[in-house]
Amino acid sequence: MARLKTRSFSVLPGFGLSLGYTLVYLSIIVLLPLSAVFFKTAEMSWADFWSTVSAPRVVETYKLSFGASLLAASINSVFGVGLAWMLVRYSFPGKKLVDALIDLPFALPTAVAGIALTAIYAPNGWLGQYIEGVFGFKVAFAPPGILIALVFIGLPFIVRTVQPILEDLDTELEEAAASLGASRWHTFRRIIFPVLLPAILTGFALAFARAVGEYGSVIFIAGNIPMVSEITPLIIITKLEQYDYAGATAIAAVMLIVSFILLLIINGLQAWAARRTGRAA
Template structure:
């Protein structure tokens, strides 16, 4: 018995400085598996785009990516995705606020409906939106007859489809941050004489800004590459309602793989730059928030 007690009281061997026990394997094995996994699923597929586009000469590459029809699709695709992401930042924040701060009948149903675009196939969503906003649809017909607004087969229909499929990214990004914010902070601001808008602007918005930027980036990236939900409601009229993913599909159907890769490379470069800017804004916002803390 004394031997057992003395063994249990014996000092454990010293652990190397900086080493911590963990459930997963060591850093080397974990990092190697991470890099291998990302390379197979992300880096190698994306690298094939510029490699395939390199089959074109520089003049041919420039001619393909600056064709007027392609440039018009760039403007529509990026403009519609940007507008949809901005709209979702505003209304996604409102939806998340209602789900977190209020109790109302059917709250669980509304919370479940937010995730519907995640589960619904994009082609089904596109067909449903087209049937709803067509000139003989439930909403499209009265809007066109009463106000002269044509939704389906126009850029407006594309924006609506992109808003539909990217809304959950903002809501689900902002919602947990709102749940972690204590209401006492708002009550403290109100006790100091701040109005509701001042409390939101000075207290809540700095805390929510990183989550809003993240939701914006996710919604923008999701909308930028959307095809199934847009192709039906867009109408696909060249120079008017033709999106860039459709042009890429068209070139693939014509076996113009180098041309499709060239257009996809341009979209990839623009997307990477925009996401890099958004990540820089997030980093700046985080450092600014940390600097305000005592």
């Protein structure tokens, strides 16, 4: 009996149409705006470009923006894993409320977050008056305030990337390790952490990318003091207000290139960790 040839059917369009739609959409939404930054920057001479992007005030904003973003993402990588672990492995009153509050930075307007943090950590704020009065440590209108704002907006990325991996992790592996005499720390380091590492790196990259370009929640608590608490997005806005469009795009191009390199390194580490643990990258 001759076999009937069956043809798989899909409600989605074919590969050619899907690929064309994807490329057109990405070109309009992503590639064209990014290329415009470089085209506008190309109007400057090399000497003007270098003098703009290497000015002492601008260099200090690079150090603060990238340094605070890396530190905030690192802090969230530690405490975010702890929060995800607590939400997955334990039951406690108010668990659903805590789980919902983690997504609050996603839904909260960044300006509202900045005003709220400033009200709390300002010298006359709820916590700021005690921190500065007792410890003599200034939070708001200083780099520590920027770090707190970046930690606040980046925390959900770590929790939401690690949480599904923990939910799928088989606890029988931990029980087997415990039955063989492994300590809790050894079990976590040799069994759990290698599985979580790709997800942690993914969350780290997302949190870092969000923090580098953050403006609304930082602008209120930073104080915006040149050479002290001025972030790179602010100096770009300042140049735009001065109608120095080429200078603004030059600084934006540097941020774009450095961010791309750092994200490329992080994605490379993520792929390496995935291959090392035998999971698909």
